[in-house]
Amino acid sequence: MTAAGGRASSAPLVGRGSEPTLFELSRRGRSSYQLATTGLEEEGTEDLIPSEHRRAEPADLAEVSERDLVGHFTRLSHRQYSVDLGAYPLGSCTMKYNPKICDAVASLPGLAEVHPGAPAPLVQGWLATLVALEAALCELSGMAAATLQPAAGAAGELTGLLLMRAYDQGRGERRRRVIIPDSAHGTNPASVTLGGYEVTTVRSDDRGCLDVRALRDVLDDDVAGMMLTNPNTLGLFEDDIVEIADAVHEVGGLMYYDGANLNAILGVVRPGDMGFDIVHFNLHKTFATPHGGGGPGAGPVAVAPHLVDFLPGPRPVVLEGPTHPGAAPRYGWATPARSIGRVHGWHGNALVLARALAYIEVHGRDGLVRVAERAVLNANWLRKRLSGTFVVPFDRPGMHEVVFSAAQLKKRTGAGAHDVAKGLIDEGFHPPTVAFPLIVDDALMVEPTETESLETLVELAEALERVVARAETEGLADAPSTTPVRRVDEARAARTLVPTFDARR
Amino acid sequence: MTAAGGRASSAPLVGRGSEPTLFELSRRGRSSYQLATTGLEEEGTEDLIPSEHRRAEPADLAEVSERDLVGHFTRLSHRQYSVDLGAYPLGSCTMKYNPKICDAVASLPGLAEVHPGAPAPLVQGWLATLVALEAALCELSGMAAATLQPAAGAAGELTGLLLMRAYDQGRGERRRRVIIPDSAHGTNPASVTLGGYEVTTVRSDDRGCLDVRALRDVLDDDVAGMMLTNPNTLGLFEDDIVEIADAVHEVGGLMYYDGANLNAILGVVRPGDMGFDIVHFNLHKTFATPHGGGGPGAGPVAVAPHLVDFLPGPRPVVLEGPTHPGAAPRYGWATPARSIGRVHGWHGNALVLARALAYIEVHGRDGLVRVAERAVLNANWLRKRLSGTFVVPFDRPGMHEVVFSAAQLKKRTGAGAHDVAKGLIDEGFHPPTVAFPLIVDDALMVEPTETESLETLVELAEALERVVARAETEGLADAPSTTPVRRVDEARAARTLVPTFDARR
Amino acid sequence: MPDYLPHTDEDVAEMLEFLGLSSTAELFAAVPSALRLTHQLALEPGRPEPDVYAAARERAAANRAAELICFAGAGAYDHEVPPVVKALASRSEFVTAYTPYQPEVAQGGLQAIFEFQTMVSRLFGLPIANASLYDGATALVEAANLAVGTTGRPGVLVSAGIHPHWRAVLGTFAAGTGHQLVEVPLRDGTTDWGAAAGVDEVGAVVVAYPNFLGCLEDLGPARALADRHGALMAVAADPVAAGVLKSPAAWGADVAVGEGQPFGTPLSFGGPYLGLFACASAHVRRLPGRLVGETVDADGARAYVTTLRTREQDIRREKATSNVCTNQTLMALTCAIQLGWLGTAGLAQVATRCAVGARHCQRGLLALDGVERLTGSTPTLREFALALPVPAALVLERLAEEGFLGGIALDQLVGADGDGSVPAAEVARGLLVSVTERRSRGEIDRFVAAFDKALR
Amino acid sequence: MPDYLPHTDEDVAEMLEFLGLSSTAELFAAVPSALRLTHQLALEPGRPEPDVYAAARERAAANRAAELICFAGAGAYDHEVPPVVKALASRSEFVTAYTPYQPEVAQGGLQAIFEFQTMVSRLFGLPIANASLYDGATALVEAANLAVGTTGRPGVLVSAGIHPHWRAVLGTFAAGTGHQLVEVPLRDGTTDWGAAAGVDEVGAVVVAYPNFLGCLEDLGPARALADRHGALMAVAADPVAAGVLKSPAAWGADVAVGEGQPFGTPLSFGGPYLGLFACASAHVRRLPGRLVGETVDADGARAYVTTLRTREQDIRREKATSNVCTNQTLMALTCAIQLGWLGTAGLAQVATRCAVGARHCQRGLLALDGVERLTGSTPTLREFALALPVPAALVLERLAEEGFLGGIALDQLVGADGDGSVPAAEVARGLLVSVTERRSRGEIDRFVAAFDKALR
Ligand SMILES: Cc1ncc(COP(=O)(O)O)c(C=O)c1O
Numbered sequence A, B: 001m002t003a004a005g006g007r008a009s010s011a012p013l014v015g016r017g018s019e020p021t022l023f024e025l026s027r028r029g030r031s032s033y034q035l036a037t038t039g040l041e042e043e044g045t046e047d048l049i050p051s052e053h054r055r056a057e058p059a060d061l062a063e064v065s066e067r068d069l070v071g072h073f074t075r076l077s078h079r080q081y082s083v084d085l086g087a088y089p090l091g092s093c094t095m096k097y098n099p100k101i102c103d104a105v106a107s108l109p110g111l112a113e114v115h116p117g118a119p120a121p122l123v124q125g126w127l128a129t130l131v132a133l134e135a136a137l138c139e140l141s142g143m144a145a146a147t148l149q150p151a152a153g154a155a156g157e158l159t160g161l162l163l164m165r166a167y168d169q170g171r172g173e174r175r176r177r178v179i180i181p182d183s184a185h186g187t188n189p190a191s192v193t194l195g196g197y198e199v200t201t202v203r204s205d206d207r208g209c210l211d212v213r214a215l216r217d218v219l220d221d222d223v224a225g226m227m228l229t230n231p232n233t234l235g236l237f238e239d240d241i242v243e244i245a246d247a248v249h250e251v252g253g254l255m256y257y258d259g260a261n262l263n264a265i266l267g268v269v270r271p272g273d274m275g276f277d278i279v280h281f282n283l284h285k286t287f288a289t290p291h292g293g294g295g296p297g298a299g300p301v302a303v304a305p306h307l308v309d310f311l312p313g314p315r316p317v318v319l320e321g322p323t324h325p326g327a328a329p330r331y332g333w334a335t336p337a338r339s340i341g342r343v344h345g346w347h348g349n350a351l352v353l354a355r356a357l358a359y360i361e362v363h364g365r366d367g368l369v370r371v372a373e374r375a376v377l378n379a380n381w382l383r384k385r386l387s388g389t390f391v392v393p394f395d396r397p398g399m400h401e402v403v404f405s406a407a408q409l410k411k412r413t414g415a416g417a418h419d420v421a422k423g424l425i426d427e428g429f430h431p432p433t434v435a436f437p438l439i440v441d442d443a444l445m446v447e448p449t450e451t452e453s454l455e456t457l458v459e460l461a462e463a464l465e466r467v468v469a470r471a472e473t474e475g476l477a478d479a480p481s482t483t484p485v486r487r488v489d490e491a492r493a494a495r496t497l498v499p500t501f502d503a504r505r
Numbered sequence C, D: 001m002p003d004y005l006p007h008t009d010e011d012v013a014e015m016l017e018f019l020g021l022s023s024t025a026e027l028f029a030a031v032p033s034a035l036r037l038t039h040q041l042a043l044e045p046g047r048p049e050p051d052v053y054a055a056a057r058e059r060a061a062a063n064r065a066a067e068l069i070c071f072a073g074a075g076a077y078d079h080e081v082p083p084v085v086k087a088l089a090s091r092s093e094f095v096t097a098y099t100p101y102q103p104e105v106a107q108g109g110l111q112a113i114f115e116f117q118t119m120v121s122r123l124f125g126l127p128i129a130n131a132s133l134y135d136g137a138t139a140l141v142e143a144a145n146l147a148v149g150t151t152g153r154p155g156v157l158v159s160a161g162i163h164p165h166w167r168a169v170l171g172t173f174a175a176g177t178g179h180q181l182v183e184v185p186l187r188d189g190t191t192d193w194g195a196a197a198g199v200d201e202v203g204a205v206v207v208a209y210p211n212f213l214g215c216l217e218d219l220g221p222a223r224a225l226a227d228r229h230g231a232l233m234a235v236a237a238d239p240v241a242a243g244v245l246k247s248p249a250a251w252g253a254d255v256a257v258g259e260g261q262p263f264g265t266p267l268s269f270g271g272p273y274l275g276l277f278a279c280a281s282a283h284v285r286r287l288p289g290r291l292v293g294e295t296v297d298a299d300g301a302r303a304y305v306t307t308l309r310t311r312e313q314d315i316r317r318e319k320a321t322s323n324v325c326t327n328q329t330l331m332a333l334t335c336a337i338q339l340g341w342l343g344t345a346g347l348a349q350v351a352t353r354c355a356v357g358a359r360h361c362q363r364g365l366l367a368l369d370g371v372e373r374l375t376g377s378t379p380t381l382r383e384f385a386l387a388l389p390v391p392a393a394l395v396l397e398r399l400a401e402e403g404f405l406g407g408i409a410l411d412q413l414v415g416a417d418g419d420g421s422v423p424a425a426e427v428a429r430g431l432l433v434s435v436t437e438r439r440s441r442g443e444i445d446r447f448v449a450a451f452d453k454a455l456r
């Protein structure tokens, strides 16, 4: 087997020790900034600000030379793992490789330097971009229309719940409960609360799927709807989905699709066809917007016909088709009749939306299907390859990710999922997601994604085997040992909170 | 003293071991490339290439996914020190910080995407850029005109020597010798040979300057000229320069200025005023073009009036001044009457030239003087600060760099300049230049440059003190130990040459 | 068939065989065949990168706004973003990293956010700042949630000086949280708190500084009102203006939020931006979103980690203080770099130059026939609202022809019938003009001349 | 006063005091006062970055050539450079590093160059390749130096098929080395070696493949001639064409050089480009420039280092094989990344598409009245020379109006009186046209139509 593309073997370069904060590099009187000559430099500034509004003394920021600014943040970048350095099999997060073409698109001045408040005739290119993306997302999800405003998945969830609510009120009802499975991601229940609903949790059955009988027990006409991701967070396809959707619809509830796992089924099966009424997308997962260390993302929400009228506004629309063949249509804005209103200060994370469209256009209808196929292929290969190394709680063919349990290992060696994660870091890989989903003890949730090669999967598997071996011999308490810092004391951070440089004592 | 901006504390991230070559990451059938749709894909290709010209089998290159390509080169970048990571006090190389504005200028499509063979009317902006840079360089050096073609300093040297030769022949002579001091950089003698001259070396005196008496001894009418850098490679100003120039001129020789050290005297004293006839610039040293790991640079050559006719051509010129106020002049190309001809395939390293102009424009006439002042200030501070730690062979105020000798340390501890360099790496700094200039044994040549702060100098000095202490205790044979690889076996590389992946046995 | 998949045909065959499958289709055996897509997606076939890039360039070229000299603001500003900030913020280690769940391999990002939090805290004068939220509008929603949650009172008094879009977003989410929003109108650009006399059960008093019409309001009355109700005061502050204005904390704010776009993030057609959120220590356990804290590693070395995580959705689930997960970290990093580039003096410079430019521009425009201030004599800083003799939309159209994005028409912001921020009669004639440090005297003077022409 | 200097006034004062000086002027005490500049430099005062950038943009805008659809080649080609290559090659660790004098902290750059050398070696079929030279022209000079040095014979037979600029550069440097250059004319685009019969003391036979008129010459005669003289054969090869053509080694080349610009480097108005240089093992000790070799570190781990350094100027001084020091490493790195992106199949694809496009374009143009081939029936690949019914310069002017950079006028390359490459009478009417993989059928057809119009 040839060497892997997957391991980040970014090695010690030079020096040790931590990087000082920018405030420690700061020296009064130093500066980097250079502002354009305005010709107004000489204008008086005494009476510029009424004294009662004037700031007592300037906001104290770091003062560094451009050279030190560059040194500082370049060195910090060398203390940060990333997809570009190596594999990132972080379950549920879909850390696939992000094509650089999307960066190039997002940095086109014609897109990046456009004011969001400019009149529609001056932003026809942006409106065309948004309309095209909405159409693609609707086709991919089997929905009728979508809002592109939500800035991330959780924002999409809350938007979806407010749509549920508006729909409810629209039919003169006031339902109080929303159902989620016990395997749901934390944002689901949190969004339910903010949507003004109560959470009703339904357990999973011994197949790792929603327990349909348990579901029926809690269904009644107080149920506004149900949130589900399919494949679920165990990477398993909810094969009773039709029955589930019917049951929820029977009591007048709506089906909400958490799109975090959409990558597994692109072009294979559509939420709309499964019976979902509302779908959110995580463009930063499925459509390869880099995660930026925690954001930005984008969480568009697509809906079935009966919910279109409630979508947030204003929405980008075609005002008038092409006047002559080859001509562009005229685009503008429109707010749906019974819109729930804005969910973002402007139009959503526009540049993320532009990236997603580029990604979709490069792959096209068949490329996206290949994405799903390879993602599922990779995850299942790893599941089988490692089923002797870890317990696979629900051991059957899955979809794009697989959840192992380190519980037995922990009993045997005292080293649990958390320790395995730290051990894997020493092997040059970013660890899987740990402690999620909650229904698996000592969960190790692995999502290789489709962009990692077989060689990388082999390296990852072998690395995990070495980590288990290490757990059984020297143990993993000392891991990681190859990182800029050793294992971090999280408890202390919470106990004696130091949230800013000034809070340091 | 606050923390330094100067130390690169880029620390181990994750993993160990070496990065495989791209060829080891390669897998037949994988690919990254995507080419534009041409509409000609279906055209037949059988008869495209006559069989006698057709390649037997395709040139075997690595075949990797874009993801692995990115992983590979990103990981390689984490195995490479750079100015942006920390101080780089590499003597003679002027490794100053390179403002990012210059990158922005060099990547303007209107500059970067211009074909060098386009007719002059279509490249007026480029011609304006070149004419402006030439004017600035002439003003900075006190010369009459310049060629921008030479791609680096050494190319400038050879160009200068060919100018000498043409001048010689122009006056019907055929002189055979060119004089250089024993402290000269290796490119000087090498260029002399390629210029068709013999090298006559003149020793330095006990003040580290050229021995004027020794010079007079070798001067006669067979001497075409002399190459000198001032300040010299010891960082000392040749204060007899006027006498030297006069002596060389007396015998009909020309004075050549090696501009590698120009940074020290910008706007303070000009080669032309010292009596030099030919001057080369290292734009990648003085005018902050990043060195790119060894290039590209640019080595324009400026000359006194009597040599202008011999300059390489074609040269960018103003064909016609502004027709009306505010209008741009009309630019074109012209080749001097007795030009030595082209020294570059096109017009020189154009984008490097554009960077240099931007750098000069930002600093302006007073900013450049400050550059020289601070460069000299930093070097002298370090000289004094470390004069107790190392021997300073010619201990008196110098200019932009200082040369220490580790000879005594070596006698004491066995650790010489080379070992000190490796030890400093463990301290997080790039080492100084070692083993140059040749006239100082165990030379450590330090050029801090003007962009490093006092804090950084202090850190550097303290680090060097620690290295000396380490030499005196454990020794430095094990250094470096914090790098991706330990000390490299250079002898073996030459003994069993492996210049390509295929040569590996 | 362009894609980024490393699998060779042999790889696929080998892997399928390992799984005992004979086709990739079988990978989806768990999907009921009745559900499987039978038809191909109604999308274009894949196109190689150069084609897709060319198409994107065409769309970009259709955005005429990008070439216009910008006098539009209203919460999104055309500030200088130097090459050095772009170069650092685009380093792929930052761009392609995920949330720092594993601090040992995320110290770079964590430290940068720690520095960001410190800068936001100093800017707003409050000890706690989080790692960013989606944007200014949603940050304000979180502020209201915090205030209502803390006080247990659902009433939220919202000054009409708050950006209309932000008020709209507040309203949208209030449908879920059940907050009672009461909008308090402006008079001459200042909130008329008296109009809110009747309301009780007030948990939050929400005011902007400067407000969206650019006016500098005295926040004393708002603070007093909050005290009267035992409510918290949340200030939506322009972070650039904060460089020269009294800090929210100095006005007594319990919570301060802002839109961080002006610090390093391009206009981007409205996103991704970032929400700034700072508050008093008392509220840290209700803080929405992520918080980075300093700690030590096993060797006692300084280290950073996300902390007080029990507030967050992945642990607290339905009882979390917020549902936010993915935030705007990359913009927060960019903001920290930009503020590092500006430094203390640079930030003050930028704010002052905006104000000087705005004053020069406002004087020029007010000298034109029929152009009047819409906010009486209330002082303004970087942005100002005018009443024009003709509909603002028409003037903007004409100014675009002359190469200027002349501002934002008020009716586009507040709706044709107005919203209590300016007299309804004035809305159609209302124009909001903003000037940044990038605008030169020459540009402003040409703008005024073009404006004059556009009014005729 | 914009600059990048970290020194505060206190720093300067403190440092001067430490040195016992009272002013920075005293730092230059060693400079005879008679020499010191008394007047201020006649340069503009410093200007802040945004102003300088604006000025650069204005100049860039004055380069109309940048917007034209490119059919010009002649050694500089408009090939695709994907975003991924730009992103990787612009990583600051590569860009801001110096020559790898300290291998332990330069493994990244060294390994990349080792990979570059391997790729060049495979492309040209020769076992040794160096770390790059300035450009193709200077690489050819080094090839001649190597050949003359090896054989001890000063004669250099240069085919007129070598790019005219390259021949000019050869001539310039021959003035120093004393090589006797003899240019051998072309007939119908093929070198007429017979014309060189009389010459002796020949150390090098230099030929291009394809030659600058785009023609594929049979290199057999050149090889035979070299053997007859006991000379080395140096081939100047187009590295893109090498993807589908017989390698220089297959033709028996002792040395192969090329211009590496087509692999990842933009047109850049002619530089920085990179010279490719490969040779047979026998000549490694005369190799010009840097060479990276694989070795091990103290622990026996794989490592890279620059090797055989005794050839180089810093050690060998006047006896060095070349004076080159700084080379074009960053372009070599870029080249390696681009070739990694293309891969085996991609390189062949690019070469083939160039040829297919060129064929389509040539057919179209030859169908126009009075347009003829300048090189008889000699086969061409990516580039071809035409004789037009009107002066080429005039046609180019008209084509520019239509949005095309229509090629390179021969008289601009070879001078009005010609140079033996084409009949002198044809020079003024001669046009060199090139087509890359970026050109679509639509662009080519529109080009032909515009060409037709331009001829009338
Ligand atoms: C299953 C699932 N649902 C929802 C979310 C929330 O999405 P976001 O982080 O974009 O708000 C995530 C993100 O990790 C997720 O994995």
Ligand SMILES: Cc1ncc(COP(=O)(O)O)c(C=O)c1O
Pocket: B092, B093, B152, B153, B154, B155, B185, B187, B188, B229, B233, B258, B260, B261, B282, B297, B299, D324, D325, D326
């Ligand atoms: C003193 C001196 N002269 C000449 C040169 C050669 O310049 P280049 O490397 O640009 O060819 C150098 C480069 O290090 C130098 O330091």
